[in-house]
């Protein structure tokens with residue numbers, strides 16, 4: 001049996017005309033030559049670029065009966081993460097590793113990547129993004145356990161400010177059995193450790 005529960009964003013609509021005007025005002029205030037040849041279209045491009053990074057697409061959270069009673073970990077590694085830090089509105093990028101221990105239902109595999117996209121396309125902190133993905137899986141799939149690890153580089157920290165290029169921030173959220181049972185927890189963390197850096201491959 002297939003269950004499809006629609007996941008839809010709750011954000012307010014984006015006003016591209018107002019965003020383009022605001023981008024032109026910002027560039028002007030920053031002393032940039034927006035009348036120059038190469039920059040006449042820049043406010044429009046900025047508005048569209050941010051609109052794209054801040055728009056989540058709706059999708060169906062499709063689950064199936066766990067007919068075979070599969071009871072081991074399901075892990076998808078190296079899901080791309082593209083988000084925007086809420087403090088500077090600068091991008092942070094990296095990878096997410098998602099896993100769960102099934103109970104009655106299993107999830108369409110692509111939905112793990114869609115979930116990351118969905119929660120990433122809004123102003124975020126890496127900690128909140130990690131928790132929101134884990135809580136969504138727990139609430140809508142009701143598995144025995146959930147694990148989420150995100151490794152990302154924040155351009156607000158690498159391109160400006162402290163300019164610590166190459167630093168990676170690692171966050172994790174473990175729920176249910178993956179939090180409470182030491183061997184499940186260790187298995188999930190060892191499966192995801194080194195992914196994304198080619199460390200294990």
Ligand SMILES: Nc1nc2c(ncn2[C@@H]2O[C@H](COP(=O)(O)OP(=O)(O)OP(=O)(O)O)[C@@H](O)[C@H]2O)c(=O)[nH]1
Pocket residue numbers: 085086087124125126127154156157161162
């Ligand atoms: N916890 C957390 N902090 C973040 C994240 N993204 C950015 N930050 C931090 O948010 C903080 C904002 O600090 P502020 O002192 O208010 O801003 P700032 O003067 O621009 O700070 P600097 O980046 O140190 O120059 C910085 O330390 C950022 O590194 C995130 O996802 N999680």
Ligand SMILES: [Zn+2]
Pocket residue numbers: 085086087088089090154156157
């Ligand atoms: Zn930032």
